[in-house]
Amino acid sequence: MKTPSRNKPFSSDSVSKDEDNALVRRALKGDRKAFEMIILRYQQPLLNYLGRLTGDREQAQDFTQEVFLRVHSSLSSFEPRFKFSTWLFKIASNFMIDFWRKKRISAVSLDRARNDEETLLSLQVPDAGPQVGKKYELAQIKKRIEAALERVPKELRELFVLRHINEFSYEEIAEIKDLPVGTVKNRVFQTKEILRGLLEEGT
Amino acid sequence: MNCLRPADIYLYLENELDSAAVREVDEHLALCPGCRSAFDKRRALMDAIAEIPDLEVPPDLAKKILARIPSARSSHVHGLVASIVGLSSFFLGSLTYIILTGQSVAGFLINANRAAWGFVRDASMAIIKFAKLTALGLDLLAKFIGEMGKGLALFGTLIRPEVYAACLLFLLVLAALLVAGFRKIYLRGEKP
Numbered sequence: 001m002k003t004p005s006r007n008k009p010f011s012s013d014s015v016s017k018d019e020d021n022a023l024v025r026r027a028l029k030g031d032r033k034a035f036e037m038i039i040l041r042y043q044q045p046l047l048n049y050l051g052r053l054t055g056d057r058e059q060a061q062d063f064t065q066e067v068f069l070r071v072h073s074s075l076s077s078f079e080p081r082f083k084f085s086t087w088l089f090k091i092a093s094n095f096m097i098d099f100w101r102k103k104r105i106s107a108v109s110l111d112r113a114r115n116d117e118e119t120l121l122s123l124q125v126p127d128a129g130p131q132v133g134k135k136y137e138l139a140q141i142k143k144r145i146e147a148a149l150e151r152v153p154k155e156l157r158e159l160f161v162l163r164h165i166n167e168f169s170y171e172e173i174a175e176i177k178d179l180p181v182g183t184v185k186n187r188v189f190q191t192k193e194i195l196r197g198l199l200e201e202g203t
Numbered sequence: 204m205n206c207l208r209p210a211d212i213y214l215y216l217e218n219e220l221d222s223a224a225v226r227e228v229d230e231h232l233a234l235c236p237g238c239r240s241a242f243d244k245r246r247a248l249m250d251a252i253a254e255i256p257d258l259e260v261p262p263d264l265a266k267k268i269l270a271r272i273p274s275a276r277s278s279h280v281h282g283l284v285a286s287i288v289g290l291s292s293f294f295l296g297s298l299t300y301i302i303l304t305g306q307s308v309a310g311f312l313i314n315a316n317r318a319a320w321g322f323v324r325d326a327s328m329a330i331i332k333f334a335k336l337t338a339l340g341l342d343l344l345a346k347f348i349g350e351m352g353k354g355l356a357l358f359g360t361l362i363r364p365e366v367y368a369a370c371l372l373f374l375l376v377l378a379a380l381l382v383a384g385f386r387k388i389y390l391r392g393e394k395p
Contacts, residue, residue, distance in 0.1 A: 032269060032272070032274060035269070035272070036265050036269055039265040039269070043260050044257060044260055047260050052258075057259075060258065061261060061264065064264065064268075065267060065268050065271065068268045069272065072272055141250075141251045141254050142254050142256055144251075145251045145252065145255055146255060146256075149255070164252050164255070165255060185210070185214075186210070189210050189213050192213060192245070195252075196244065196245070196248045199248065199251065
């Protein structure tokens with residue numbers, strides 16, 4: 001995750017990586033305090049991620065517990081050469097994939113998204129329009145953007161949340177989701193264009 | 204430079220462009236009112252995104268998670284306690300038996316040893332017999348089902364399809380009636 005971040009309690013990536021690895025080593029030896037430190041570091045970003053994907057705060061809290069339990073039982077498989085944060089969010093992402101599969105939520109067609117990527121990149125910006133940005137009122141913006149985000153297809157929303165709520169770099173998201181960096185970027189840009197459309201619809 | 208694409212604007216706003224590209228975008232924005240307007244819209248969006256609030260973490264979340272993780276120490280302690288309780292119960296039971304029957308300790312140990320081996324032998328024999336019987340039963344059932352399938356197929360070639368379907372339906376109804384009848388007799392407590 002990039003610095004500075006609202007979710008990020010670290011001073012720098014290398015320091016946090018060393019600290020994370022030290023905490024994992026201690027936790028593997030049965031040090032519960034070390035695992036508690038890991039929870040305290042990541043509970044906020046993880047809850048934000050799960051909350052924005054489920055749209056249900058209580059369910060997100062339950063899922064946060066479940067993901068940390070999965071993390072704890074898989075700690076021995078963590079390889080220190082990777083970043084702990086991306087490894088943890090990979091587990092969280094797989095958890096959500098399992099959840100959606102169980103719920104039989106029909107996956108939003110990514111074929112369409114892929115086809116749209118080219119369209120988006122070649123899309124020319126329209127000429128002068130109303131300065132919608134100036135119309136936003138701060139208090140309303142929070143509600144409207146949250147509501148708009150819930151209307152974005154889940155697969156796109158996940159990438160957006162990882163980028164703009166959890167503040168991972170595009171490269172880190174590509175690692176978490178096993179996707180090419182370019183695809184991640186295009187899908188995040190596409191999500192933002194969808195959000196912009198939804199916000200303008202409401203003005 | 205050509206007019207800006209949304210992707211260029213987002214990359215610019217997220218500091219993902221190198222300095223040369225940033226300079227080009229700046230120069231273009233100064234000259235093109237359309238792109239300036241598009242840029243302002245995306246910047247407003249990015250400002251709105253920055254306003255998405257964090258969700259509130261319950262103060263006891265970490266404690267709840269830790270409570271669901273069994274500690275290595277506590278599981279060792281549980282295992283030790285269970286072993287001690289088991290061994291103590293065994294010795295106490297043996298002592299009570301020796302006192303009540305008046306047997307010597309050596310005699311008790313010999314008898315216990317014989318009983319244990321006898322149990323192991325009998326249990327093994329029973330398991331082997333049960334496995335053989337189950338295998339035989341499954342084999343018979345498989346053959347029965349296979350032969351029945353062949354018979355039905357042969358029957359199907361001899362008569363017209365509608366008669367065949369009617370026969371199958373009749374047999375199904377007959378089977379259902381038989382099951383229902385036996386169930387009723389069984390519930391009344393009578394022998395068929």
